[in-house]
Structures are given as C-alpha cells and as structure tokens.
Amino acid sequence: MGLIRILGAGVMGLSVATELVSRGHRVELVDPRPDPGPHGCSWWAGGMLAPFCEGESAEEPVERLGLGAIDWWDRHAGGVHRRGTLVLAQARDRSELDRFARRSRGHRSLHAGEIAALEPDLAGRFTSGLFYADEAHLSPRAALAALHQRLQAQGATFHTAPPDTTPDHIIDARGLAARDQLPDLRGVRGEMLVLRCPEVTLSRPVRLLHPRIPLYIVPRGDGVFMLGATMIESDRRGVVTARSVLELLSAAYALLPAFAEAELLETGADARPAFPDNLPHLRRRGATLFANGLYRHGFLLAPAVAAMVAEHLETGAAPEFMDEVLL
C-alpha cells in the first residue's frame, strides 16, 4: 500500500498510525507540534473507557464500537485499569439514577454496603448506586505518550511540516483544525480540573448524576484525580470559567467532603471536534481520507475508527462511519 501520511498526532492520528503499523504499513505523521501536549484536545480527556455509561445518551454505535477499546488500549499502550465505573446520585436526585439505569445496559444495582465495599471512602454517603463492572479507565497523557513512543520505535516518523516524500494516501486526523475542510464540524467546549488529595482512595471512575451539573472523577493514581467535564456548545479553548470551576468543585465536595482540602493542581479547557450527530465520520476526498468527529469519545472510539480507516485503505470497503465519496 506504500506510504501513508497522517495529518494530526492527537488521539485520532496516533490511533490510526498505531493500527496501520500493527498491520505492517508504513506511516509518517505530520503535526506542527508532534509530541503529545496541552495543544491537543485529547490531552484534557477523562480517559474513561465506559461504553455502557456513554450509551445512556449516545447513539447506538458508541456502546457497540466502544466495547473493543479496552483491549485495544491495553494491547497498544498498556496502563488500562479494569475496575468498572460507579454511578451515584444524591438522595434527592434518585430519579436521575433510575433514568440512567433504564437507559443504559451492563450495570447492576448496589446498596450502601456494596458501595462501601467497592470504595471505602464512600461508606455511609450513598444508599444506592449502579456498578458497570466491565468498564475501565486509563490516563490519557500516559496513553498518548506510549503510542507516540512505540510508533517511533517501530519506525514511524514524526514531522512538524510535510516532508519531501510522496505519500500514497493521506489521512486527515486534525480534529477541530480540519474545519477548514469540514464545514459541519463544530467545537463542544469541555473544562476539567486536576486535584491532589492523598487522603481520598477512590480507585475507579465515579459519576455523580445531577439534573444540571453532572460530574465524573477519574483517579490518576498517587492521590491525583481528574474532575470533568463541562459540555458547552462553544468552540472557545483555553482557560476555564469561574462558574465551571465552582460547579465542578461543588459537585466533588457533594460526593466527598474530603475533596475540600485537595490541592488544585491544574485547570484546562479545550473544544471537542463534533459533527451534528455527535458521531465520528470518515470522508474521502480524492487521495485524502478524513477521520474526525470523536466528540467526547476520543479514547473510546478512536480504536474502532482507526480500524475502519485501515479496512478502507486495505480493501476499499466503505465502513460504518464512511460518508459518501466527495470528489
């Protein structure tokens, strides 16, 4: 198949590169800033591999195609924690928990004792919850670095500008930057915080449901926790707003008052690339194949989209997320 050039070295580009290299193809990546870092949307991700929880509000393919992500990341990056997801709501928001249970699969109900057995910190705080045993989480920054490193070790090359080569195929995986070619792509702003709170021992992602301010907390190890994430119809990037910090911290405090004494290590915001149906799409335009629109499902869906890209390049088939060919 010759040389494949991938534009963009975020979670989409690195996943496509990894999938192609694992199938024996030759790739080069082009990104003005090819190392994983805060310039990329996936740097700020939660890293929850939670196909069932996401299935509560996402379209059907998200759960089905997200299921394979856990093994994929384990195989290609390591660092996957298979400890499930805990979903909770405060007593007055009990109806949120019922709705979440009704609209998702892959869970079982927990009573107070079972919650405490899973996460001793939460003993006595919640009377009921949901447990999604088959979900997992990873640290996005470590995972991106692992892909980057392994790709380099396997001979993939990284460039800040297009090198003087003649690629046979071009994969455009630039995320929101590809809006110059994909006019229906929009940004959905997400804000996150990182706290250090060594006295808290939560070992798996915890989601706190709330009618207005839903929260998730993902443990990063060593007493560090990521709190996320807002969903705002805006492509503004960069700094977080006071209101968002206030809401995320209030929700964390409601979950566990011990967070009040945490150190606030980091705040961050970026815009997720999304198409109108909030699902990824592949589009072919001449020699270029666009792979974009991971929305809030970067780590969950990148492996499936990468496999579709490889399949299309190898067989010419039109995979599930492929739109009509644009000439």
Add this chain to the structure above:
Amino acid sequence: MPVFYGTEIASALMLGTAQYPSPAILAEAFRAARPGIATVSLRREAGGGQGFWDLVSGLGARILPNTAGCHSVKEAVTTAHMARELFGTAWIKLEVIGHADTLQPDVVALIEAAAILSADGFEVFPYCTEDLSVCGRLLDAGCQVLMPWGAPIGSGRGINNAYGLRSLRAHFPQVPLVVDAGIGLPSHAAQAMEMGFDAVLLNSAVACAGDPAAMARAMALAVEAGRAAFAADPMEARDMAAPSTPVIGKAFLE
C-alpha cells in the same frame, strides 16, 4: 395563532434548544413538532458558540435568544445586547434568576431590566411568575408579552397554580400570554392551552425524553388539541350527573 409584537407565529408551540443528545436529534425534534419559535441561550456559549447558533438558525423556527444564566440586571442587559447583535433581532426572552437552586425569577430585577431594554428598543418576553401585580408592572415597563411559569425550570411538574394562571388570563385578556417552564407532559401543555394561553414554551420535557422527536411530536399534538378545545368553548364542569339523552318517558324502570 399567537401574535407577538405584531408578528404572527405559525405554531403555539415554542421549543428550547438546550440539552439534546446531539444537534442532529435537536433537528429531528424540530422537524417532528414544527414549533414556531426556538429559544437559544448565549451567555455561557459566548466567545465561540457560532457553530451551534448556525445550526439553530437553520431549524426553520423564528429565533428568540434568551438571557438564561443571568442573575442581575446588568448581566441580563449586557447579554440582551449581545443577542441583538448576534441574531439580528430585537426579541429577547428576559430571564433574571433570583434563586440558584429553584431558578425562580427575581421579579424585582426583571421589571427593572425589562424597563431598560424596552426603552432601548428591545421587544421583551419576560420569564415571570403568575403574580398579577408583577405582571402589571412588566406591562407598565413596556412588555407586550408575558411568560409566566407553570412550575420551576426543568422540574416537569406541570401547572402548579392553575388558579393563579386562570386569574392572570382573565385579568389580561388582550395580552399574549405564554406558559413557560415546568411543562413535563403533553397533558400539561394541553391544559395550559385549554386555559386560553396563547402558547407554551418548553425544553427539558423534549430534550431529556428517551426519544426527543417522538415527545416533540406529542407536545405539538397536545398544544394543537388544547388550542382547539379552548376555541370550542368547553362545557363547564358540573357537580351533578347530567344525562345527555332525555330519560323521561323511556320504559327503563319496568
């Protein structure tokens, strides 16, 4: 059909555009219900919401920007000015929140903001309570539409104070009145229309349904049914059974 500030609207259903699972599902809901007006928020989206606002502008409904998320006169007035620039409309749904938990309107700040905006050429749709004197003051401030709540925003509790809303309808027979917020079910929407309200504005009931498009359609049908029922001059409720066929002379007591 309702007439707001001299503009006739094709449907008595008004739909919000927040909280849908995706813009594609939002568009599907709008196709299913064909609401006359779409409300859209901009305070939190400021500085980057153009992509979404373009999508909303393409939904085929007239845009009514709102000041959701504002807690003071100053914030609401600033947001209204931004809305006028962004959407090229003098219409503004004025929300000034007085209580963070229940999202109750701050009616004092609302009247003040309504006066400032009306004097500045805005056509204000105030989100208010059903209080008669507050509503009177809003009309004095220049509002030509009132949007009393059915119940707190997002609560889905329906018409909390039917007596109060009926009384409001009776006191201001010529003013376009919209029941805004609290509608959870089509029966709530129908009830508001049966009471003679000109329109119903809702968002969460559709956006948070398992099938938003199906619920949007159900709401549109309910609004239409309620409107037709009001126009048909419904019978009064009675304490006594009143058989609809005469029984005297029939041999039914043999």
